[in-house]
Amino acid sequence: MEKLTQLCADIAKLWAKYGGSYLTGMRNTLVLALVATAIGCVIGFVCGILNTIPCTDRDPLPKRILLRLIRIIVRVYVEVFRGTPMVLQAVFIYYGLPYFTDNAVKFTNIWVAAMLVVSINTGAYMAESVRGGIISIDPGQTEGAKAIGMTHVQTMLHVILPQALRNIMPQIGNNFIINVKDTSVMFIIGFPDFFAAHRAAVGASYLYFPSATVEMAGYLCMTLIASFLLRWVEKKMDGSSNYELVQEDQLTMTAGTYNHPDKGTPFDEHSREYQSERRRRGRKGVR
Amino acid sequence: MEDMILQVNHLSKSFGTHEVLRDIDFTVKKGDVTSIIGASGSGKSTLLRCINLLEIPTSGEILYHGKNVVAKGFNAPAYRSHVGMVFQSFNLFNNMTVLENCIVGQRKVLKRSREEARAHAMQYLEKVGMTPYINAKPRQISGGQKQRVAIARALAMDPEVLLFDEPTSALDPEMVGEVLSVMRSLAQEGMTMLVVTHEMAFARDVSNHVVYMNGGVICEEGSPEALFGDPQKQETRDFLSRFRNN
Numbered sequence: 001m002e003k004l005t006q007l008c009a010d011i012a013k014l015w016a017k018y019g020g021s022y023l024t025g026m027r028n029t030l031v032l033a034l035v036a037t038a039i040g041c042v043i044g045f046v047c048g049i050l051n052t053i054p055c056t057d058r059d060p061l062p063k064r065i066l067l068r069l070i071r072i073i074v075r076v077y078v079e080v081f082r083g084t085p086m087v088l089q090a091v092f093i094y095y096g097l098p099y100f101t102d103n104a105v106k107f108t109n110i111w112v113a114a115m116l117v118v119s120i121n122t123g124a125y126m127a128e129s130v131r132g133g134i135i136s137i138d139p140g141q142t143e144g145a146k147a148i149g150m151t152h153v154q155t156m157l158h159v160i161l162p163q164a165l166r167n168i169m170p171q172i173g174n175n176f177i178i179n180v181k182d183t184s185v186m187f188i189i190g191f192p193d194f195f196a197a198h199r200a201a202v203g204a205s206y207l208y209f210p211s212a213t214v215e216m217a218g219y220l221c222m223t224l225i226a227s228f229l230l231r232w233v234e235k236k237m238d239g240s241s242n243y244e245l246v247q248e249d250q251l252t253m254t255a256g257t258y259n260h261p262d263k264g265t266p267f268d269e270h271s272r273e274y275q276s277e278r279r280r281r282g283r284k285g286v287r
Numbered sequence: 288m289e290d291m292i293l294q295v296n297h298l299s300k301s302f303g304t305h306e307v308l309r310d311i312d313f314t315v316k317k318g319d320v321t322s323i324i325g326a327s328g329s330g331k332s333t334l335l336r337c338i339n340l341l342e343i344p345t346s347g348e349i350l351y352h353g354k355n356v357v358a359k360g361f362n363a364p365a366y367r368s369h370v371g372m373v374f375q376s377f378n379l380f381n382n383m384t385v386l387e388n389c390i391v392g393q394r395k396v397l398k399r400s401r402e403e404a405r406a407h408a409m410q411y412l413e414k415v416g417m418t419p420y421i422n423a424k425p426r427q428i429s430g431g432q433k434q435r436v437a438i439a440r441a442l443a444m445d446p447e448v449l450l451f452d453e454p455t456s457a458l459d460p461e462m463v464g465e466v467l468s469v470m471r472s473l474a475q476e477g478m479t480m481l482v483v484t485h486e487m488a489f490a491r492d493v494s495n496h497v498v499y500m501n502g503g504v505i506c507e508e509g510s511p512e513a514l515f516g517d518p519q520k521q522e523t524r525d526f527l528s529r530f531r532n533n
Contacts, residue, residue, distance in 0.1 A: 058343060058359060143341055144378030144437075148392035148444050149368025158391055162382040243384075243423040 010210035018201040025197030026218055032111075032186070032193065033179035036118035040179075041172060043119060044126020047074045049161075051127070052134045054152065074127060081124035087185040090117045094189040114191040118183060122175050129171040133164035166237050173230035177223050194218055290317040291352075292448050292479060293338065298347035300330075300337055307333045309503045311347070315448060315481060320474045322490035322511075323483045325500035326526065331483040332375075334500070335452050338481070339372050368396050371441030375453040377433040379425040385412070385436050386421035389443045397444065404443075411439040415469050431462030435469055448479040455486060487530045491515050499523050 015022070051074055055067045081089065094113050098106035107113035137160050145155040184195035198215045202208050293315040300308040308330045315321060323331045336342040338349060340356060340363045348355045356366050379388050389408035393399045399407070412418050415435035420428055428436070434454055441449055451470065455463040467489055474480060474493045484490055490497050491511045498508040499522075507514060507523045518524045 056343070138378075140374065140376050140378040141380060144374065144380065146341065146364070147339060147367055147372035147374075147378075148440065149364045149366075149396040150392065151364045154395050158395060159380050159382065166382070239424070241427075243420075243427055245419040246421055 007210055007213065010207050011214060014201060014205060014207055014210055014214060017205070018197065021197045021200060022194065022214060022218065025192060025194035026222065028192055029180060029183055029194040030222060032114055032118060032183050032191070033176060036115050036183070037122055037172065037176045037179050039115065039119035040122025040126050040175065043123025044128075044130045045161075047077070047123065047127035048130025048134055049156065050074060051131050078124045078127050081121055082128075085185075086117065086121050086182060087188055089121060090114075090186060090189050093117055093120075110189065110191050113189055114183070114186045117189075118179060118186070122179060125175060126172070129168045129175075130164065133168035133171075134160060136167055137163050166234075169230070169234050169237065173227065173234075176230070177226055180222050180226060181219060291315075292317055293481075294350040294353075295334075295338070296348045296350065298334070298337060298349065299345050300333055300342060301345045307503050308337070308344075311505055313498060313505060313508065315479060317447075317479055318477050319496055320478075320480045320494040321482065321496045321498060322494040323481070323498045323500060324485070324487065324490055324526075325506075329500045330503040331500050332452050335372075335450050335481065335483050339367060339370055339450055341372075364396070368392070368444055369447045371444055371446035371449040373434070373437050373441055373449065373451045373454050375456050377425070377430070377437045377457075379433055379437055379440070381425050384422050384424055385417060385428070388425070388436060389440045392440065392444050408439070408443045411442045412436070414442070414472075415439045416465075429462060430458045431465045434458065434462075434466045438466075438469055438473075442473075448481060449473070451480065451482040451484070453483050453485065455484070487515075487527075499526065501526070 050070050053067055053070075055064055057064075059067075090113075093116065094107060098104075141159050141163065142155055145159045150158070183191070183193050186193055187196045187199060190196075195215065198211050202211045205211070291314060295311055295313050298308055298311040299306065311334060313321075323334065325331050333342060337344045344357055347357070349357050351366060351369075355361070356363070379385075380391065383391060386405070386408060389412060390401075390404045393404035393407060394401065397404075409418065409421075412421060415438055417432060417435050417439060420432060420436075425433055425436070438449075438454075454470070455466050458466065463486070467486060470480070470482070470489070471493050480494075482489070482494065494511055496508065497511045497514045499506050499514060499518075501522050507518060507520050514523065515527065518527060
């Protein structure tokens with residue numbers, strides 16, 4: 001109990017002094033994760049789509065060679081960036097570019113560097129997710145689209161990708177949550193994220209454990225809110241599970257329409273609606 | 288020969304070493320309702336899929352108004368938009384409503400305006416009796432309803448010929464009737480149809496030409512009266528007798 005009060009006091013002390021920098025760190029982390037996941041998704045979609053262009057031996061030779069080349073490039077990209085730690089990728093790109101170009105090309109903005117690294121990394125994972133999403137769609141959907149004369153691009157755009165996107169939505173969410181946490185390695189190139197705020201705070205105050213507690217709670221909050229929002233988005237994408245029957249003829253009743261028993265139905269000879277309808281018709285002299 | 292729509296010459300198709308179709312010859316004239324019958328695995332569906340270029344034939348040619356559609360560089364999507372197809376498994380687009388299913392092809396392939404496409408789609412959805420369900424998603428309607436929407440989707444493209452690949456095989460017995468009656472009325476209106484089916488009554492009563500396939504070849508063909516009434520080959524007699532016994 002004593003320890004807990006001590007912890008609370010320490011956290012309060014930390015928050016009083018570094019609360020602002022924790023909050024900016026959280027904001028930076030979220031912005032980086034969000035933007036990088038979005039760009040990564042775009043990269044992933046481009047790679048996944050390029051990878052699933054159908055290629056038959058009836059196609060002209062240049063097209064076949066080009067497609068083969070594209071597949072090799074995408075494969076190398078995926079394997080390299082999926083197979084190395086992001087921390088190293090950050091160092092490699094951030095320091096590698098100035099090294100090879102004799103400082104002609106270097107990152108003047110730490111945001112650009114961080115976004116580039118995280119996006120490329122996410123893209124490598126997403127490329128495979130998108131490919132999986134595309135091949136998971138029933139081939140019948142493609143055949144149905146082809147049979148009404150759609151080209152490959154039209155089929156992809158209007159039939160396959162919307163369904164694939166829904167199916168890989170959990171994967172996108174996964175990647176976003178992973179990015180929220182894993183952007184913490186960007187401190188290596190000096191990106192001011194949530195974890196960098198922790199390093200700065202403990203460097204000055206030596207309150208390691210209380211600050212780590214703040215970090216734990218902060219990261220958990222961010223990821224919990226993210227997963228809640230993602231579930232909500234998925235629900236929205238699924239749309240309503242009900243649909244409205246459209247009546248053309250106002251006098252036909254659709255199954256399931258229910259009236260109070262006392263009121264009867266229009267089909268009931270004793271119903272008021274039926275009687276008044278008959279009187280109305282009678283007055284007009286129709287039938 | 289002007290009313291000749293499709294002409295299949297010496298068509299063969301192999302999957303690896305397995306020869307599914309061997310030297311198939313037949314023609315489809317305007318207004319023809321041709322039924323293709325035969326046991327499972329006799330190559331009926333493959334033949335239909337070859338005609339729509341969903342499978343590429345190994346050899347032979349398919350002439351559409353005299354043009355060979357199997358030739359390299361032939362515009363397959365444009366050809367397919369004139370040749371509608373209805374599948375055994377419906378293949379409605381799951382991400383669209385019933386109405387959107389019938390509109391998307393008209394909008395994207397035929398480049399019709401939204402209003403025109405909608406009006407046209409509604410006309411055919413009414414014909415198949417699906418207008419109350421235009422806002423439903425495919426997963427929310429029954430098999431027979433799905434197949435009727437699939438027929439409306441194919442019709443909305445104003446195809447010259449409609450291919451049916453066992454349209455009632457995936458349906459409950461009570462749903463078969465609603466689909467067959469739609470097909471029957473289409474036939475009466477003069478739609479050119481090519482129907483792979485196990486419904487012998489439909490083949491006999493509705494079509495004007497019946498093709499019996501066995502083992503990848505056309506075993507016997509002729510008018511329904513001739514083929515069902517007086518089959519010439521022993522294989523045909525055996526096949527038909529199995530249906531009569533039921």
